[in-house]
Amino acid sequence: MRGLDLDYMLGLFPVIFGYVPLTLAMAAAGMVFALILASLMAVERVFRVAWLDWLVVLFISFFRGTPLLVQLFLFYYGLPQVLSFLTRIDGVTAAVMGLTLHFAAYMAETIRAAITGVDRSQWEAAQSIGMTQTQMMRRVILPQAARVAAPTLVNYFIDMIKGTSLAFTLGVTEMMGAAQKEAAGSFLYFEAFLVVAIIYWVMVECLSQAQKQLETRLNKAYAR
Known part of the structure; x- marks a missing residue:
């Protein structure tokens, strides 16, 4: 039984760290687009636009009910066979699309629950002073819903980073893809993947601490 090659691991850390920006960029882009899409779907689910509601329900059901890996393969390998203009799509774009749509389906339900959880008196007060639905959502309801949804949305961002x-299954050389290549050349698979696991672990722990601080700050105004 051989021991860990610590020298190899220490030398591999800087290599894998070089791909952290790409990993964070894909997750950040996916989070921004998913948040926008999820907010729109959540508002629709609250007000129930008849001709659109069934489409939103179908979207949420499909992307919550199928694995992310299957969705990534569908976007990268499947759709270009059906839609010719997608043949130029690269792995990063396909990964961001998959992350966006997959997590938007989950985030939409979280935001919808946060919106409906706002006390009815807030809705009635906004209506009583003549606010339109758009003004009411933007100025009164969504800011309060954001406080409730924020911790869960940070959890989704953590899941998105993981x-x-x-994305390496689509040919993207991010942290996992880089580790796979390094391990294939050295045959030190355990060490290579352990380095990746440690880096992901550190990133997630940092975000978890930031999440706790965010919760404390958001709840400070409501503390008695």
Whole structure:
């Protein structure tokens, strides 16, 4: 039984760290687009636009009910066979699309629950002073819903960062892809993947601490 090659691991850390920006960029882009899409779907689910509601329900059901890896393969390998203009799509774009749509389906339900959880008196007060639905949502309801939804949305961002590890299956050389290549050349698979696991672990722990501080700050105004 051989021991860990610590020298190899220490030398591999800087190599893998070089791909952290790409991992964070994919997760950040996916989070921004997912948040926008999820907010729109959540508002629709609250007000129930008849001709659109069934489409939103179908979207949420599909992307919550199928694995992320299957969705990534569908976007990168499947859709270009059906839609010719997608043949130029690269792995990073396909990964961001997959992350966006997959997590938007989950985030939409979180935001919808946060919106409906706002006390009815807030809705009635906004209506009583003549606010339109758009003004009411933008100035009164969504800011309060954001406080409730924020911790869960940070959890989804953490999951999204971990989900970027699947991008290597599309040929993207991010942290996981770089580790796979390094391990294939050295045959030190355990050490290579352990380095990746440690880096992901540190990133997630940093975000978890930031999440706790965010919760404390958001709840400070409501503390008695």
